Amino acid sequence: MNKSYALLLALALLQGCQSLAPKTDAQTPVADADKRAEKPVVYGSFKQDTLYSLLVAELAGQRNRFDIALANYADQAEKTQDPGVSERAYRIAEYLGADEPALDSALIWARNDPQNLDAQRAAAIQLARAGRYDDSMVYMEKVLQGQGDTHFDFLALSAAETDQHTRDGLLQSFDRLLVKYPDNGQLVFGKALLLNQDDKPEQALDLLESHPPQNGEIAPVLLRARLLQALDRGPEALPLLRGAIRDNPDDKRLRLTYARTLVEQDRIDDAKAEFESMLQQYPEDDEIRYSLALVCLETKHWDEAEGYLQELVERDANVDAAHLNLGRIREERSQPAAALREYALVGPGADYLPAQLRQADILIANGRSAEASRLLAEAREAQPDYAIQLYLIEAESLGNNGKEAQAGQVLEQAIKRYPDDLNLLYTRAMLAEKRDDLGQLEKDLRAILAREPENAMALNALGYTLADRTSRYAEAKALIDKAHQLTPDDPAVLDSLGWVAYRMGNLEEAERQLRLAFERFPDHEVAAHLGEVLWANGKRREARQVWAKGFEAQADSPILRKTLLRLTGSESL
Numbered sequence: 001m002n003k004s005y006a007l008l009l010a011l012a013l014l015q016g017c018q019s020l021a022p023k024t025d026a027q028t029p030v031a032d033a034d035k036r037a038e039k040p041v042v043y044g045s046f047k048q049d050t051l052y053s054l055l056v057a058e059l060a061g062q063r064n065r066f067d068i069a070l071a072n073y074a075d076q077a078e079k080t081q082d083p084g085v086s087e088r089a090y091r092i093a094e095y096l097g098a099d100e101p102a103l104d105s106a107l108i109w110a111r112n113d114p115q116n117l118d119a120q121r122a123a124a125i126q127l128a129r130a131g132r133y134d135d136s137m138v139y140m141e142k143v144l145q146g147q148g149d150t151h152f153d154f155l156a157l158s159a160a161e162t163d164q165h166t167r168d169g170l171l172q173s174f175d176r177l178l179v180k181y182p183d184n185g186q187l188v189f190g191k192a193l194l195l196n197q198d199d200k201p202e203q204a205l206d207l208l209e210s211h212p213p214q215n216g217e218i219a220p221v222l223l224r225a226r227l228l229q230a231l232d233r234g235p236e237a238l239p240l241l242r243g244a245i246r247d248n249p250d251d252k253r254l255r256l257t258y259a260r261t262l263v264e265q266d267r268i269d270d271a272k273a274e275f276e277s278m279l280q281q282y283p284e285d286d287e288i289r290y291s292l293a294l295v296c297l298e299t300k301h302w303d304e305a306e307g308y309l310q311e312l313v314e315r316d317a318n319v320d321a322a323h324l325n326l327g328r329i330r331e332e333r334s335q336p337a338a339a340l341r342e343y344a345l346v347g348p349g350a351d352y353l354p355a356q357l358r359q360a361d362i363l364i365a366n367g368r369s370a371e372a373s374r375l376l377a378e379a380r381e382a383q384p385d386y387a388i389q390l391y392l393i394e395a396e397s398l399g400n401n402g403k404e405a406q407a408g409q410v411l412e413q414a415i416k417r418y419p420d421d422l423n424l425l426y427t428r429a430m431l432a433e434k435r436d437d438l439g440q441l442e443k444d445l446r447a448i449l450a451r452e453p454e455n456a457m458a459l460n461a462l463g464y465t466l467a468d469r470t471s472r473y474a475e476a477k478a479l480i481d482k483a484h485q486l487t488p489d490d491p492a493v494l495d496s497l498g499w500v501a502y503r504m505g506n507l508e509e510a511e512r513q514l515r516l517a518f519e520r521f522p523d524h525e526v527a528a529h530l531g532e533v534l535w536a537n538g539k540r541r542e543a544r545q546v547w548a549k550g551f552e553a554q555a556d557s558p559i560l561r562k563t564l565l566r567l568t569g570s571e572s573l
Contacts, residue, residue, distance in 0.1 A: 057070075060072070061092075073092055073105070078104070081108060082112070086109040087105075103129070110123035110139060117142075124137075124139035124143065134169065137170075144181060170194060174190060183214075185213055189217075192204040196223070204227055208223065216247070218253060218254060221244045222254070224240060229264060238258070238265070241254060241261060252278070256278070256288070259271050259291070263295065268295060271295050272299060272301075276292060286315060289308050289311060289312060289317075290312060290318045293309050309326050319347075320350075320352070320355075323342045323345040324346050324351045327342035327358060331358070331362070336362050339358070340359055343359045344359065348386070353389050359372070361397050361401075364397050365401055388418055388423065391410060392423065395408075395431065407431055408428070411428045411431065412428075415428065425444045425445075425447055429444035429445050430461070438465065441465060442465075445462040456493065457483075459480070460492060466479070467499055476500050477500045495513075495521075497513040498513030498529060499529050502532070518530050524553045527551075527560065528560045528562075531546040531563065532567065544573055547563075548573055
């Protein structure tokens with residue numbers, strides 16, 4: 001070996017762990033990975049061209065040319081089959097998110113270092129990411145045999161977006177391993193995840209309940225609680241979580257899940273107390289602080305909510321969400337000017353459009369529609385990625401405040417600028433329905449269906465309108481039937497099916513479909529339809545009960561009032 005090359009390489013490798021990743025305040029994954037190693041990487045004895053290539057790679061890493069570093073390490077990993085070089089190539093590729101080099105180098109590392117569980121685990125994960133689940137299982141079993149922590153949960157989660165055939169094959173692989181290792185908690189958890197992804201929550205829950213977690217495993221408890229909630233057995237989740245918290249009092253995930261389950265069970269005061277206790281224990285956790293603010297909003301403890309939200313702003317955490325909710329508080333206190341100031345502070349992101357909508361609603365409701373239009377136009381110029389949504393917000397706000405003509409003008413302007421956007425066409429169609437312009441409604445919905453024949457929302461909207469506002473019942477039913485084939489569980493489509501059946505005189509079928517729709521979505525419009533069919537079927541007492549539930553959902557429902565006036569002679573029950 002050329003001594004000068006060897007000396008240079010040794011010096012480079014000594015500082016490579018620190019220099020390869022860019023200098024940041026947070027330690028990089030590459031540095032973390034090397035720091036975790038129990039012993040330094042041992043490189044083989046290499047030829048001069050290999051040493052030169054590796055030296056170039058390390059120097060390139062020091063100069064932030066990670067493309068060169070990865071290319072050289074990946075090339076030498078393939079040529080030398082050296083475990084140290086291939087591990088280094090894998091770490092760089094993983095850090096850069098380079099999937100193909102990460103897979104290739106992980107496989108080389110695993111083949112040439114068969115006793116290294118980190119190498120076998122890396123190969124398994126990369127194979128799973130590549131969709132090679134059977135191959136991944138082979139490496140996972142090697143980790144299992146070596147009594148190392150596996151990542152069967154990652155394997156199961158990575159299969160979520162695959163086809164049914166792949167998931168079935170992976171499930172069979174889990175079953176084969178469970179025959180060999182029936183008490184392995186990670187295998188049980190991975191299979192439960194797969195079953196849940198396969199829309200078999202009952203089987204997933206049965207599996208978890210028959211294999212209680214051992215050694216303080218938390219993930220199976222969290223999944224079991226989530227399954228209980230999904231299966232409408234939420235009250236059973238609370239004692240399960242309390243028991244786990246008793247055994248693991250410092251596990252934040254358990255306490256967060258417990259508090260959120262209390263919220264889902266409408267035990268808001270108990271949830272508030274739990275979040276307050278957690279915030280005392282974890283005063284630096286701003287996610288807990290934000291959750292507590294939301295719970296205070298739900299319970300209408302405005303002062304407390306405001307205090308927590310102001311703390312978030314001061315701590316520079318969840319700032320946009322804080323300003324959005326501070327705006328809500330100002331609206332609740334009838335302080336529109338203060339609300340507008342808060343909403344104006346919300347920047348681009350998940351909370352931006354809701355803030356823009358609230359600003360528009362406040363301004364238009366207070367007779368300042370010109371100002372709303374100006375602000376939204378400025379927003380479209382400043383944030384062109386949101387332009388279409390901002391047009392829709394302006395049109396919706398104008399329409400909701402009785403300014404349908406202005407809303408129509410906004411949509412015309414938007415469609416002229418974005419003629420291919422189907423959301424704009426659909427919104428114009430719905431506005432046309434409000435204005436009794438059924439010709440425009442049908443034109444726009446037909447245009448959508450010409451481009452997307454299986455657009456269930458457009459099919460249902462057109463079918464319902466034809467059933468409700470015309471006598472073209474057969475045509476309406478054909479459209480709604482197609483929407484039902486595409487979305488069989490959609491309550492809006494079930495409502496339309498019931499309504500067209502009623503209009504065609506099939507009261508039995510109408511009642512059946514509308515009952516299904518109301519069970520799944522008990523809103524005021526479905527209540528109006530179901531009540532009318534029950535009334536026609538002579539079930540007048542039940543009809544009034546259904547209408548009463550509809551008024552609970554929306555006290556000022558115009559469709560309920562019109563239905564009652566038409567059938568009973570009075571707008572009230």
